[in-house]
Amino acid sequence: MNETTSISTKEVDTPTTEHHAHPTGISRWLYTTNHKDIGSLYLIFSFVMLFIGGGMAFMIRAELFQPGLQFIEPEFFNQMTTMHGLIMVFGVVMPAFVGLANWMVPLMIGAPDMALPRMNNWSFWIMPFAFSILLSTLFMEGGGPNFGWTFYAPLSTTYAPPSTTFFIFGVHLMGLSSIMGAINIITTILNMRAPGMTLMKMPMFVWTWLITAFLLIAVMPVLAGAVTMMLMDIHFGTSFFNAAGGGDPVLFQHIFWFFGHPEVYIMILPAFGVVSQIIPAFARKPLFGYKSMVYATASIAILSFIVWAHHMFTVGLPAVAELFFMYSTMLIAIPTGVKVFNWVSTMFRGSMTFEAPMLFSVAFVVLFTIGGLSGLMLSIAPADFQYHDTYFVVAHFHYVLVPGAIFGIMAAVYYWMPKWSGFMYNEPLAKLHFWLSFIGLNLTFFPMHFLGLAGMPRRIPDYALQFADFNMITSVGAFLFGTTQLLFLYIVIQCARGKGEPAPQRPWEGAEGLEWSIPSPAPLHTFDTPPKVD
Amino acid sequence: MAINNLPAKLTIATIGMFGFGFALVPLYDVFCDITGINGKGFERAPGTSNQSGAIEASISETQRAINVQFIASPQSGFSGNFYPASTTLPASLNRSVSTAYFARNASDKMIHLQAIPSISPSEASSYVTKMECFCFNQQSLSPGQTREMGLTFKISEDLPEHISTITFSYSLYPIESMSNEETHVRIDSTDQTGGLSNEPST
Numbered sequence: 060m061n062e063t064t065s066i067s068t069k070e071v072d073t074p075t076t077e078h079h080a081h082p083t084g085i086s087r088w089l090y091t092t093n094h095k096d097i098g099s100l101y102l103i104f105s106f107v108m109l110f111i112g113g114g115m116a117f118m119i120r121a122e123l124f125q126p127g128l129q130f131i132e133p134e135f136f137n138q139m140t141t142m143h144g145l146i147m148v149f150g151v152v153m154p155a156f157v158g159l160a161n162w163m164v165p166l167m168i169g170a171p172d173m174a175l176p177r178m179n180n181w182s183f184w185i186m187p188f189a190f191s192i193l194l195s196t197l198f199m200e201g202g203g204p205n206f207g208w209t210f211y212a213p214l215s216t217t218y219a220p221p222s223t224t225f226f227i228f229g230v231h232l233m234g235l236s237s238i239m240g241a242i243n244i245i246t247t248i249l250n251m252r253a254p255g256m257t258l259m260k261m262p263m264f265v266w267t268w269l270i271t272a273f274l275l276i277a278v279m280p281v282l283a284g285a286v287t288m289m290l291m292d293i294h295f296g297t298s299f300f301n302a303a304g305g306g307d308p309v310l311f312q313h314i315f316w317f318f319g320h321p322e323v324y325i326m327i328l329p330a331f332g333v334v335s336q337i338i339p340a341f342a343r344k345p346l347f348g349y350k351s352m353v354y355a356t357a358s359i360a361i362l363s364f365i366v367w368a369h370h371m372f373t374v375g376l377p378a379v380a381e382l383f384f385m386y387s388t389m390l391i392a393i394p395t396g397v398k399v400f401n402w403v404s405t406m407f408r409g410s411m412t413f414e415a416p417m418l419f420s421v422a423f424v425v426l427f428t429i430g431g432l433s434g435l436m437l438s439i440a441p442a443d444f445q446y447h448d449t450y451f452v453v454a455h456f457h458y459v460l461v462p463g464a465i466f467g468i469m470a471a472v473y474y475w476m477p478k479w480s481g482f483m484y485n486e487p488l489a490k491l492h493f494w495l496s497f498i499g500l501n502l503t504f505f506p507m508h509f510l511g512l513a514g515m516p517r518r519i520p521d522y523a524l525q526f527a528d529f530n531m532i533t534s535v536g537a538f539l540f541g542t543t544q545l546l547f548l549y550i551v552i553q554c555a556r557g558k559g560e561p562a563p564q565r566p567w568e569g570a571e572g573l574e575w576s577i578p579s580p581a582p583l584h585t586f587d588t589p590p591k592v593d
Numbered sequence: 594m595a596i597n598n599l600p601a602k603l604t605i606a607t608i609g610m611f612g613f614g615f616a617l618v619p620l621y622d623v624f625c626d627i628t629g630i631n632g633k634g635f636e637r638a639p640g641t642s643n644q645s646g647a648i649e650a651s652i653s654e655t656q657r658a659i660n661v662q663f664i665a666s667p668q669s670g671f672s673g674n675f676y677p678a679s680t681t682l683p684a685s686l687n688r689s690v691s692t693a694y695f696a697r698n699a700s701d702k703m704i705h706l707q708a709i710p711s712i713s714p715s716e717a718s719s720y721v722t723k724m725e726c727f728c729f730n731q732q733s734l735s736p737g738q739t740r741e742m743g744l745t746f747k748i749s750e751d752l753p754e755h756i757s758t759i760t761f762s763y764s765l766y767p768i769e770s771m772s773n774e775e776t777h778v779r780i781d782s783t784d785q786t787g788g789l790s791n792e793p794s795t
Contacts, residue, residue, distance in 0.1 A: 174599075174600070175600060238607050241603075242600055242603040242604065242607070245599065245603055246599045246600050246603070249596055249599060250596060250599060276603055276606055276607055276610065277606075277610055278610070279607075279610075280607050280608070280609075280610035280611035280613070280614060281610055281611070281613065281614035281617075282614075283611055283614070284611050284612075284613075284614025284615050284617075285614060288614075288615070288618075299618060302709045302764060302766065303668070303707050303709065303766030303767075304707070304768070305709075307621070310617075310618065310621050313617065313621060314614060314617050317617065375715075377628070377715060377716070
């Protein structure tokens with residue numbers, strides 16, 4: 060938080076729930092336009108999808124526990140890798156961050172609700188339908204999507220299973236949901252801030268979400284365009300990606316990654332925001348370099364539009380293009396390095412305590428940096444010819460997404476859960492959850508670096524014998540990491556059901572921000588009268 | 594402080610970006626055309642802006658010989674043979690060279706074929722002018738028929754010094770399920786008068 064954002068506690072409003080109709084039962088959730096209810100719905104949805112996507116990862120790792128084919132057919136294995144990726148990206152990380160934004164952005168900027176509450180309801184309730192459609196493809200004739208989460212054409216058009224049409228419709232729906240969510244968040248942040256809260260006084264989490272929402276608006280429609288072109292290629296005889304008709308399969312990769320690279324920042328920027336809230340709170344120091352944090356986030360977002368072809372170094376780009384995308388990719392390390400430096404400087408000589416949110420945030424800084432550095436290795440075009448499509452890539456993006464995005468979400472849940480439920484979570488169990496997750500994920504993903512460097516390709520159900528040992532370690536780690544999340548579920552349910560100490564208004568000594576000026580649990584309606592920020 | 598009609602503006606931005614996704618298709622082709630990096634080689638070579646590619650062979654008697662290689666890649670779904678008349682040919686700069694590819698239909702049905710060209714190194718593609726190419730048109734083969742399909746091209750004398758070998762690659766796709774009108778192959782199949790206005794695979 061910016062040190063100039065001090066809160067005048069006199070303005071704290073009292074709960075005003077009695078003024079409003081208070082529907083109960085299922086209709087409360089179906090018709091809700093309340094940002095807190097919708098935030099909870101998003102988070103619950105994301106949690107459910109985490110276990111579905113995690114179950115798929117379980118199957119993948121069980122099959123890869125030993126060389127040879129044990130449990131599932133290669134065709135089904137391909138569907139599992141594809142669906143695992145799609146669900147984790149679109150069904151877990153993105154909805155979880157939208158849920159956090161719904162809950163926290165109005166509270167952090169002193170707004171009574173989101174700007175467009177009914178659209179908010181709509182953008183959530185599209186999601187269960189989108190994912191029901193996507194998951195139902197697994198039971199269709201010919202199976203579900205089996206072409207990887209990147210769905211490269213013509214594998215996803217000419218050679219795809221018939222269910223691909225449903226997959227396309229599902230992607231359209233989730234894209235629609237994300238875009239509506241993004242419009243809502245931008246409008247809320249730009250139009251509904253409390254008097255006195257200038258843009259440069261906004262909490263970092265709000266800043267990162269503002270930038271993320273702009274990224275969403277810029278690239279989700281491009282993804283919608285890509286799947287629409289696929290639809291037309293499959294059903295209407297066009298040849299966007301069909302070489303026989305004069306189209307170009309490489310064009311698909313350009314369009315996909317024009318969406319795909321900003322997408323990876325969509326998944327990580329809100330996590331940057333979360334740890335930028337938590338580290339100052341537990342280091343009991345204001346965030347070091349608030350302004351540089353804002354500028355670094357914006358720089359990362361802008362750079363994300365000119366680096367997409369580093370995913371395509373091996374398609375036969377001319378040398379000039381390889382060099383351009385290589386250097387522009389490396390450039391991203393600078394603003395990212397600024398952020399890591401600022402987090403470390405915030406902790407430096409802070410009076411730190413290590414409650415669960417802080418543990419997850421510190422692990423985020425360390426492990427995300429490892430993922431960032433393997434990303435730098437991959438950005439070197441000549442080296443990428445060796446790493447491309449190997450487990451090294453798998454290790455890289457899991458290191459930025461699991462201890463990056465997922466740890467960011469878990470840190471946020473522990474940090475704000477007392478505000479949501481009104482009760483403290485079980486701290487010893489949360490610490491156990493952290494340590495088991497930390498060990499499990501490193502056991503899972505670190506050996507993947509070695510597998511990749513040794514040449515194991517990604518997306519294969521079987522492998523050569525020399526990869527056996529590391530794969531076994533990886534699978535054991537995956538089982539540990541996956542099962543540990545049941546503990547997380549238990550902790551969250553206990554806290555939500557009120558098993559725990561009642562949480563004070565501001566449960567964290569060093570936490571700052573408007574969200575701590577309201578009672579715990581946060582009443583259904585807050586900031587009906589805008590607070591004053593000096 | 595409030596920005597008027599922000600949701601409307603953002604919706605317009607969304608629709609604009611959806612359109613941009615589709616605009617990437619022609620933009621990509623234009624970009625490849627300008628830079629010559631997609632190896633299609635239909636553009637006129639720079640420096641030969643005169644009409645009709647009128648053979649100005651007499652202007653320069655370049656002795657530099659280029660080794661031209663020919664590759665044939667029949668794609669899945671095509672039952673038959675597809676091969677070049679010769680796998681390598683020497684070519685002088687600024688002189689037209691004619692050769693051929695052969696396709697044989699081994700099935701018992703009429704088939705329609707479309708060849709998609711590529712030139713390697715892609716840097717050379719902007720110096721190659723194809724006067725005649727079977728890839729300009731769809732090829733129809735009756736059952737058992739073997740067809741000789743002509744290819745005439747010229748390599749500009751401006752070809753950079755360091756290129757001594759050029760590879761012409763053709764991928765042959767069966768497009769039997771589509772009728773001529775529905776193929777959407779963006780190829781001007783009537784123009785064969787020098788191949789200058791041909792812009793297949795825009």
